[in-house]
Amino acid sequence: MGKSSTGKDTVFKKICASESLNLKNIVPYTTRPIREGEKEGVEYHFVSAGDFESLSEAGKVIESRCYETCHGPWIYFTVDDENTDLEHYDYITIGTLESFVKVRDYYGPDKVVPVLIELDDGIRLTRALEREKRQEHPKYEEMCRRFLADSEDYSEEKIREAGITTRFENGVLEDCVNEIIGYFTSQNI
Secondary structure, three states: OEOOOOOHHHHHHHHHOOOOOOOEEOOOEEOOOOOOOOOEOOOEEEOOHHHHHHHHHOOOEEEEEEEEEEOEEEEEEEEOOOOOOOOOOOEEOOOOHHHHHHHHHHHOOOOOOOOEEEOOHHHHHHHHHHHHHOOOOOOHHHHHHHHHHHHHHOOHHHHHHOOOOOEEEOOOHHHHHHHHHHHHHHOOO
16 A cells, blocks of 8 residues: 555556465456556456445445545445455455555454555656656546545554554665565565
8 A cells, every 4th residue: 555656556566476475466446437558357347336336235345435536436445256265365455544454454453464655755746747647638636636635545643543564665666576575474474
């Protein structure tokens, strides 16, 4: 987890590729439109608001967050879609601080290890702007909304309340990835 544009997706992909960890992926769900370059079932399962309601009514939604964006409400959520077998496999997923707490509470604190990725705000803003420029239809207002919301969502108080004591600086990608792999290894993951 981490603020927008900290490099979570890139770090995530490199961690997933680590043969020594052999992690499986829990793919989150969202009702937001797919971005250029994303693939269904890789970054997210892209679903309708009706699909979210059906999964929620079936008791399958572990956690959800609705963001009132400049383009209407977007829901991000984690589903117990019966593809997660914690008895036999270890998993990795991307989420927010809020989703980490709910997933940890759902599966148990002995089964969920937090990884908080950080990066200088100036670098994050530059990365976010460059990514948005590459989109066919840039959503600059939404990019700014997310950037500003991160300050509250990842406040020191909320990080402390979540019990997170270890953080990973993504200044140099390979160093960050190696540090996280070492952390997982020390946690017997």
